Amino acid sequence: MPGAIVTGWGIAVPDKVVTNEDLSLTLDTSDAWITERTGIKERHIGGTTSGLAIEAGEHALKRAGLTGSDIDLLVLATTTPDAIVPGTSATVQAGLGVAGGAFDVNAACSGFVYALVVAHGMALVGAQKILVVGSETLSRITDWDDRSVAILVGDGAGAVVLEATEGPGELLGWHLGADGELRDLLKCDHGGHLYMNGKEIFRHAVRAVIDSSLIALERAGLTPDDVDLFVPHQANARIITAAAQRLGIAEDRYVVTIDRYGNTSSASIPLALVDALETDRIKPGSIVLLSGFGGGMTWASAVLRWGG
């Protein structure tokens, strides 16, 4: 069946780096606690969601040998839009000169995988060249006096160009899930700050990643043993390790970038994916499993055969 394949990728992170030591100057916390409980060492802070998305998008377009005028659809995953109206995708569309339509997807930290699956579906109904971006500035909705959140978050963006192909596409299987009964576990009201019930999210997250990954793999006719690289949402190194262990995926088959970026919500999976591509951990034919979870709660997994 024809589908779509990734032909370009790029990231953007703000210049400013905030270390655990920096945070322990103003918060009752320590590098030792943050490292042991989360795996985070530092994070980038600053910029705007549209600005980071445009920069990541430019890199992805350049890598694909395209410009914005070649793109007939822009899908932007974000949970920290620049404004309520217009969609941040409109600003990014103008910044990149995207020729076609543009819309935002908010599925919190699962947003990039939601957006990627939607983009694959759009390729099946005629879209030719699609830019998929995950971009976040969680720092803007963070109470920097609240250690339960401030130590976790980071800002950044990652983008991929998806091009329709006559041959087989990359997407072999997917699974999207949501349970709004759990919506109070992670939330930010208009004008407020991010709140999360870390312990409860942790518990649901491990289960959600495992179950969702297994369903997506089953739909692809594969098992965890077939996965060459697991690219999970980067919320906590302990969540990643617990999920990978229970899936039977050894350390050399999964990506961890949380030490450098913290939790960047819908930017975390593209940041990790691009890191894996830049370090040659993904090759043509590699089976790549993306899986995320987040506020909503939502969860999402996609199984790709790299290059189709």
Ligand code: UT7
């Ligand atoms: O992207 C999706 C959204 N979010 C998540 O996925 C978050 C998932 N949850 C987590 O990552 C973890 O639950 C946290 C990192 C948020 C917290 O780790 P934890 O192991 O669940 O710690 P805890 O909340 O059980 O706290 C353990 C202790 C407590 O002290 P006592 O009661 O044992 O004396 C806390 O008061 O650590 C204390 N504590 C801290 N100490 C230093 C809590 N936060 C901090 C801190 N620094 N920042």
